[in-house]
Amino acid sequence: MISFQNVRKSFGEREILKGISFDVPEGEILFILGTSGTGKSVLLKNIVGLLKPTSGAIVVDGQDVANMSEEQMFPVRRKCGMVFQHPALFDSLSIFENVAFGLRKHQPELDEEQVRERVARCLNLVQLKGVENKLPQEISYGMQKRASLARTVAVNPRILLFDEPTTGLDPVTTNAINQLIFELSRKLKTTSLVVSHDMHCALAIADRIIVLDKGHIVDQGTPDALKKSSHPLVRDFLKEALSAEGS
């Protein structure tokens, strides 16, 4: 369970999040939609302490993480996996080493054979085969994104955070990634928060959708409830999604 309680976040004079409150029950797939620069990624990074809120509380499994030190955050981060906007794979390591990296850190009891097996399973899960020995720069951007997803799920996180997982990808790969998010969330029974501006995808796989604008939540609800929203921004998103469906 994740709970945001009146969370504010400023960078200097500029306030990005202006008193955000919402809860995410366990096992839910929550989409956070909004235009660029509305604080979606900032919101996600606050959950795992990569950024600290200016005020308010963020409760993850009963612990307020807002004021935790870097060391105190480690067990919280251990429960979470994050897929970043960039693939964020380590340039100097092969795809295999990238996926095995977190495993070796978090599960030192695994022997080399078990690590190899787990990495193969994770790469299989994201439909990546035969790239184990390649460096990230030797495979396509879409494949890098999928490898990043494999690295994230390799450590069995209970909470999955996706920061615009399909940005910069072609429609086919976008659909594949979205399907993957849905399947992973259901298969691994994780709580998933997906930051996106893809309403089409949100309507298809989200349990609930939150729409952010200028640091505020302007609307939220199930996909069906949101389809009836009268908020102009939500209507714009819906129009875009319907035109995508039509084409």
Place this chain on the structure above:
Amino acid sequence: MTAVADFSVYLLRSLKETFTPPYRYKDIMSQLEFVSWQSLPVILFCVSFAAIVTIMESSFHMKLVVQNDALVPGFAALLILRELGAVISALLLTSRVGAGLAAEVGSMQVTEQIDALRMLGIDPVRFLVVPRFLACIAGGFLLSLIANLVCLYCAMLVSELSLGYSPGAFLTGMRAFVDFQDLIFATIKGATFGAVIPLVSCFFGFRCKSGAEGVGLATTNSVVVSSVAIIVLDFVLTYIFSHFY
């Protein structure tokens, strides 16, 4: 002021992590190879020319002012050991290694690799700064030692070929002005300057703003600040060492 406060916190963290085992020896050795072995050719090439210029200019001006350049070997050796060898090596190391580190860490920052490390429970300071810090201290020490010896050799060669001093005369003149402790102090300077480079470069890398411009700015700032820090530290160390003569 915020940057100074941030740097102080980062410096203390880096030092704390440096003195906390275990160490990733493989990583330290590969960094040491990058810092010292790969920098050696360019540093030796440049310091050799600096030594040649130093001895020739000293001779020219001494002849002009006192009509005699008999003290040139001693003065040149003094200048090389106390300043030239260590400082020029460090400044070259800054432009080669420091710029590379700032760009590398900066790119990792903007492509969220640093955040990915933190998410995997790995401290970026421990993972990135510590091996580079230790490698640069050792590399700075070794490069300063080798650069000074090569500088002296070049000065000796030029004094023989161009100024007419035999190697024996050069070494005798040199011994009158410099001592073994000068070489020790030069290597201490080299190690200290070496320590500055990764600390400053990684700091600017961590603070890198997104985009190519951000990485460029981080790189430029790291080279400028490292160079200034080296010059200031050179003054401080020279002042401290002057109490030992």
